[in-house]
Amino acid sequence: MKKILVVDNHPLILQFMTNLLVKEGHQVLTAQDGLSALDILKTETPDIMFVDLIMPNISGEKLCQVIRRIPRLKDLYIIILSAVAAEHEVNLAEMGANACIAKGPFNKMARHVHAVLDQLDPGTSCDFKEEIVGLEDITARHVAKELLSIRRHFEVTLASMSEGILEITPEARIVYANPSAISLIGTSEENLLGSNFIELFGEMDRQRIQYLLGAAIRSTPEKTADDASVTLNGKDVLLNISPVADEAHASMIIILNDVTQRKRLEAQFQQASKMETIGTLAGGIAHDFNNLLMGIQGNVSLMLMNMDATHSYYERLRSIEKQVQSGAKLTSHLLGYARKGRYEVKPIDLNQLVEEASDTFGRAKKEITIHRELAEDLLTIEADHGQIEQVLLNLFVNAADAMPGGGDLILKTKNTTHEDMRGKLYDPKPGNYVVLTVTDTGMGMDQQTRMRIFDPFFTTKEMGRGTGLGLASAYGIIKGHGGYIDVDSKKGHGTTFSIYLPASGKKAQKAAVQTPDHIIRGTETVLLVDDEEPVRQVGRELLEAMGYRVLIARDGKEAIEIYKQNQDEIDIILLDMVMPKMGGGEVYDRIKEINPDIKVLLLSGYSIEGEADEILDRGCNGFIQKPFDIKELSYKLRDLLSKDPGPEDPALA
Ligand SMILES: Nc1ncnc2c1ncn2[C@@H]1O[C@H](COP(=O)(O)OP(=O)(O)OP(=O)(O)O)[C@@H](O)[C@H]1O
Ligand SMILES: [Mg+2]
Structure with missing residues (x-):
């Protein structure tokens, strides 16, 4: 006596086979589809299985493949029962079947079943083209052929779709998966078939999916809303669920749409446009604010110039100057955020900058131990020294704030390429990069904080301590600077910021020279061009106090007029960059046409992206950021004027 499982969706065939086999003294189990067969096979280990090739809920072919992966069932003798096997191009041996019987009239089929059972020899497979018995039923063959061609057409269509497609039973068990679905879910077809769809998801999503499936089965096709994707195998996926019901069986078709990439682009775009909007606002504020500070700074400088340090107002004025510096720091942060402060880009050595900035920082924060691992062969970067320094100090200060009782600050640099930056939120431009990581052993951040740290004015620090x-x-x-910044942090486990900057092939230049601590006088003629009255006013007085002769223009057009008339006298032009009507850039070009040798010092509260860069590239001699103090201005002027000394080179005061 053998234990025999018969799997066929035709009740008549099941009945016929059962009668036939029971009469022979065998024990018979039956299943109406592949899925039920799998369920039976969970607890039963039959000796023989007759299986229909075309059935709903996992075809005979797939069922065989699944079974052949179950070690317990390795001796199961599989006999295909099929009307279409002869037309099937797939080699039946590949399916793991042992024999095949063509369906036909019952009396003939009974003979074939007896014949196959008689010569049953478990564990051997055979060449099925030869072995198929009962091919005489021609009509059935024709029908079957047609069926198969239609089926194949759909299979090819489904297989080539980029969306993942699953068919599941009302109990959510997977009975079909196309190749896209299989690769999206990231497992094998054999593992997927028969498994529970809902269990593919994490706890968070399961309840929602259960609800969607419930709604779908009650008829209307359900979709997940666009903003509510579910997570499947680490990807963002939208589900589209449609019920399919015919008399024979009910199932659901689920279309899986991988929107990970789209979401990423959307997030990037949102971030970019947020930056853009707030950046414009921040830049505007910084510009007006810098002009205002310029007025205050200029007046304070003028008053201090003629004042003895013992004067009762001396300290107060120094304190105003300090406040102006704090204000200027604030605006320079705003400008940094607005990406409008990138003025003097030079090839620099990031290691040197890191060393200098961390030395300065370490002297102020003795409770923090600084460790440095700087790559010796580090490529140079093209950057604004002052701005990168500002970034470093911001990171160091944050690290110190996160380690109130002291701790370790670990600074590392190395060369890298865009290849190593894969899988981040951004798509790095191909090329070489240098990366700096700043790690602290401080309090770390939770996810909510981490998501907002780059937002302007986001701070967790008390009022007055942090501006965010x-x-x-x-x-x-x-x-x-064309770079990327990343953070990795866990509450209670410290924080690492990574900064990627594009590498440059150029040789590093030394950092800018320090401003001297005294005023350097001059006697040349300066044309000051600025649209803001307070700046012109205080600018004139400052320049005159230094000994210069001053001409004033209120806008670009006037500047060109005045220059034309006083060409021979004017030694240098102090030119504001942002002015209504004609901006500094255009004025610069026009005046250069008149006299290619004229010296121009650019002056600005902020620069429209890249504009200062461009003008400097066109040969402009220098740049000074408002609000500047009198010493800084005197130094820059002297530096430019004496670079190519004219015939009446004045003596330095
Ligand atoms: N190294 C760090 N460890 C823990 N939390 C940090 C760290 N760096 C930043 N943060 C968090 O990010 C927030 C924003 O930092 P950000 O530097 O932008 O502003 P701030 O330090 O609060 O103020 P500001 O720098 O303007 O004085 C901080 O308030 C803090 O919550
Ligand atoms: Mg900070």
């Missing part, structure tokens, strides 16, 4: 601009400006500055 440090990282926003770091972000803007790094972006402005």
Whole structure:
């Protein structure tokens, strides 16, 4: 006596086979489809299985493949029962079947079943083209052929779709998966068939999916809303569920749409447009604010110039100057965030900058131990020294704030390429990069904080301690340099910031020279061009106090007029960059046409992206950021004027 499982969706065939086999003294189990067969096979280990090839809920072919992966069933002798096997191009041996009987009239089929059972020899497979018995039923063959061609057409269509397609039973068991679905879910077809669809998802999503399936089965096709994707195998996936019901069986078709990439692009776009909007606002504020500070700074400088240090107002004025410097720091953060402060880009050595900045920082924060692992062969970067320094200091200060009782600050640099930056939110431009990581052993951040740290004005620090601009400006500055900034942090486990900057093939230049601590006088003629009255006013007085002769223009057009008339006298032009009607860039070009040798010092509260860069590239001699103090201005002027000394080179005061 053998234990025999018969799997066929035709009740008549099941009945016929059962009668036939029971009469022979065998024990018979039956299943109406592949899925039920799998369920039976969970607990039963039959000796022989007759299986129909074309059935709903996992075809005979797939069923065989699944079974052949179950070690317990390795001796199961599989006999295909089919009307179409002869037309099937697939080699039946590949399916793991042992024999095949063509369906036909019952009396003939009974003979074939007896014949096959008689010569049953478990564990051997055979060449099925030869072995198929009962091919005499021609009509059935024709019908079957047609059926198969239609089926194949759909199979090819489904297989070539980029969307994942699943068919599931009302109990959510998977009975079909196309190749896209299989690769999206990231497992094998054999593992997928028969498994529970809902269990593919994490706890968070399961309840929702259960609900969607419930709704779908009650008829209307359900979709997940666009903003509510589910997570499947680490990807963002939208589900589209449609019920399929015919008399024979009910199932659901699920279309899986992988929107991971789209979501990523959307997030990037949103971030970019947020930056853009707030950046414009921040840039505008910074510009007006810098002009205002310029007025205050200029007046304070003028008053201090003629004042003895013992004067009762002396300290007060110094304190105003300090406040102006704090204000200027704030605006420079805003400018950094707005990406409008990238003025003097030079090839620099990031290691040197890291060393200098961390030395300065370490002297102020003795409770923090600084460790440095700087790559010796580090490529240079093209950057604004002052801005990158600002980024470093922001990161160091944050690290110190996160380690109130002291701790370790670990700074590492190395060369890398875009290849190593895969899988991040951004798509790095191909090329070489240098990466700096700043790690602290501080309190770390939870996910909610981490998501917002680059937002301007986001701070978790008490009023007066943090403005929430440090990282926003770091972000803007790094972006402005074509780089990327990343954070990795866990609450209670410290924080690592990674900064990627494009590498340059150029040789590093030494950092800018320090401003001297005294005023350098001059006697040349300066044309000051600025649209803001307070700046012109205080600018004139400052320049005159230094000994210069001053001409004033209120806008670009006037500047050109005045220059034309006083060409021979004017030694240098102090030119504001942002002015209504004709901006500094255009004025610069026009005046250069008149006199290619004229010296121009650019002056600005901020620069429209890249504009200062461009003008400097066109040969402009220098740049000074408002609000500047009198010493800084005197130094820059003297530096430019004496670079190519004219015939009446004045003596330095
Ligand atoms: N190394 C760090 N460890 C833990 N939390 C940090 C770290 N760096 C930043 N943060 C968090 O990010 C927030 C924003 O930082 P950001 O530098 O932008 O502003 P801030 O430090 O609060 O103020 P500001 O830098 O303008 O003085 C901080 O308030 C803090 O919550
Ligand atoms: Mg900060």
